[in-house]
Amino acid sequence: MDRGSGRRSTGDRDKLVIVDVQNDFCPEGALAVPRGDAVVPAVNRLAARFAHVVLTQDWHPPGHLSFASSHPGRRPFATVEAAYGTQILWPDHCVQGTPGAAFHPGLAVPHAELVLRKGFRREIDSYSAFRENDRTTPTGLAAYLRERGFERVTLAGLATDFCVLFSALDARAAGFEVDVAAGACRGIDLDGSLAQAMRAMAEAGVRLVD
Ligand code: VGL
Ligand code: ZN
Numbered sequence: 342m343d344r345g346s347g348r349r350s351t352g353d354r355d356k357l358v359i360v361d362v363q364n365d366f367c368p369e370g371a372l373a374v375p376r377g378d379a380v381v382p383a384v385n386r387l388a389a390r391f392a393h394v395v396l397t398q399d400w401h402p403p404g405h406l407s408f409a410s411s412h413p414g415r416r417p418f419a420t421v422e423a424a425y426g427t428q429i430l431w432p433d434h435c436v437q438g439t440p441g442a443a444f445h446p447g448l449a450v451p452h453a454e455l456v457l458r459k460g461f462r463r464e465i466d467s468y469s470a471f472r473e474n475d476r477t478t479p480t481g482l483a484a485y486l487r488e489r490g491f492e493r494v495t496l497a498g499l500a501t502d503f504c505v506l507f508s509a510l511d512a513r514a515a516g517f518e519v520d521v522a523a524g525a526c527r528g529i530d531l532d533g534s535l536a537q538a539m540r541a542m543a544e545a546g547v548r549l550v551d
Pocket of ligand 2: 399401407434435460
């Protein structure tokens, strides 16, 4: 771990990407991550150290393919075969324009420079902030970061084992240095997915930082 990174993180090469800190992923939300709201103070403190911040927002149309309710007879957390492969089914969550899709009211990052919405195509889910679940459709974030001259991405937010994981792996694949602020993330942990995520990130050269 690089103990000096706190200071350098404020540079113009470094972007903090805060993933999906939205009401539906917090307690009482439609797809609550256990203690999801606990990331809010940690994320706010982290954001204060960064000159450059992106917020991502899970942003689904009604009837989204990832919703169990779109597949008669299927339950949340079962899977379905989408055109692009196996897709986990979720409770309806982060529906465009609803209170559940709004950022947690305690999130205090007024200097965020970009709000990147994802998952807005009805037929394709998007865990990653970089590439949708078909693993080919780009969100545009890699090109944005490159054009702005960023070289390192630090990730925090929800959920560690889905949107943070996929974003971290895709950021590495796009050629960025990637840090994950583990203390500012929380996971869903479906069938061991959290431990699996930590392994996959370590193998991909993602650094866990405080
Ligand atoms: C997420 C499941 C479905 C996430 C989003 O933000 O990790 N997980 N949609
Ligand atoms: Zn979603």
